[in-house]
Amino acid sequence: MNSINIVKTTTYVNSKDICLAVYHWGEIDHERETIVLIHGYPDSAEVWEAIAQFLKDDFNVVAYDVRGTGLSDIPVDKKEYAFSYLVEDLSSVINSVSPNKAVHLVGHDWGALQAWEAVLDDPLKIQIKSYTAMTPSIDHVGWWFKRQWQSGTLQGYRNVIQRLAGSSYMAILQIPVLPELTWFAGLSYIWPKFVGKMEKVTVQANAKQLRNATGGLGLYRQNLQKGLLHPSTRKTTIPVNMLMMTKDPFVPAYLCEGMQEWASDLSYSEVKAGHWGILSQPNKIAKNIKQYVEQQSK
Numbered sequence: 304m305n306s307i308n309i310v311k312t313t314t315y316v317n318s319k320d321i322c323l324a325v326y327h328w329g330e331i332d333h334e335r336e337t338i339v340l341i342h343g344y345p346d347s348a349e350v351w352e353a354i355a356q357f358l359k360d361d362f363n364v365v366a367y368d369v370r371g372t373g374l375s376d377i378p379v380d381k382k383e384y385a386f387s388y389l390v391e392d393l394s395s396v397i398n399s400v401s402p403n404k405a406v407h408l409v410g411h412d413w414g415a416l417q418a419w420e421a422v423l424d425d426p427l428k429i430q431i432k433s434y435t436a437m438t439p440s441i442d443h444v445g446w447w448f449k450r451q452w453q454s455g456t457l458q459g460y461r462n463v464i465q466r467l468a469g470s471s472y473m474a475i476l477q478i479p480v481l482p483e484l485t486w487f488a489g490l491s492y493i494w495p496k497f498v499g500k501m502e503k504v505t506v507q508a509n510a511k512q513l514r515n516a517t518g519g520l521g522l523y524r525q526n527l528q529k530g531l532l533h534p535s536t537r538k539t540t541i542p543v544n545m546l547m548m549t550k551d552p553f554v555p556a557y558l559c560e561g562m563q564e565w566a567s568d569l570s571y572s573e574v575k576a577g578h579w580g581i582l583s584q585p586n587k588i589a590k591n592i593k594q595y596v597e598q599q600s601k
């Protein structure tokens with residue numbers, strides 16, 4: 304298919320009384336492999352645009368606005384941000400775009416965390432052929448903290464304290480009202496400049512940045528504490544590509560070590576980029592995804 308003729312279209316999928324906005328780059332061709340992209344916080348599916356443009360000539364490329372963001376509905380009951388609802392959302396999207404053929408999943412930030420929930424213990428095994436993760440599972444991170452602390456060594460304690468300091472913003476996001484006020488007070492306006500400075504690129508403003516940020520807070524409030532304090536020991540047989548950003552201050556590479564404990568078919572790869580490498584190095588990340596998907600499709 305000639306890329307000039309490929310345009311992005313929007314459809315809507317219902318999942319547990321929530322309407323999700325789903326984006327397709329080109330017409331769905333069921334003979335081709337399908338890649339489903341899941342964004343993180345405080346983004347929407349728009350963050351995948353450059354990567355989708357790179358992949359669209361070779362694959363069916365799909366992304367969707369996670370509940371609470373973009374054009375998708377915001378749950379009235381904040382408990383409906385729990386991982387179980389997010390996994391249902393993903394399953395509904397896959398059923399819509401590729402009902403008879405498993406897809407290749409790609410997740411960034413909170414998109415990666417919810418995607419792990421869809422692959423650990425293989426609940427969606429018949430729907431997912433492979434998974435490229437840019438963040439380790441919340442179980443893995445929870446066990447990392449436990450083991451570092453239980454080591455009883457000064458280095459272990461130091462590692463925990465340093466990581467907690469680096470992730471202190473997560474605790475702030477748990478506080479009622481304050482994060483919302485911060486976004487309303489102007490953080491949504493300067494956010495593109497903040498990310499652009501971190502990644503050394505120009506980041507376009509998202510017209511729904513305020514909605515994305517405030518609507519996505521439920522992800523932290525419903526899932527973070529339980530996942531970190533009570534991590535499980537689940538595994539997956541789905542092939543996993545652990546794609547690390549080597550300059551990511553929020554998800555440092557050492558947090559991704561030892562993922563074999565969770566994935567029996569695991570590959571490691573890396574891109575020299577910060578947390579939003581999907582914006583600063585989209586071609587490199589897209590090439591990595593393309594190579595892995597082709598490898599898993601043979």
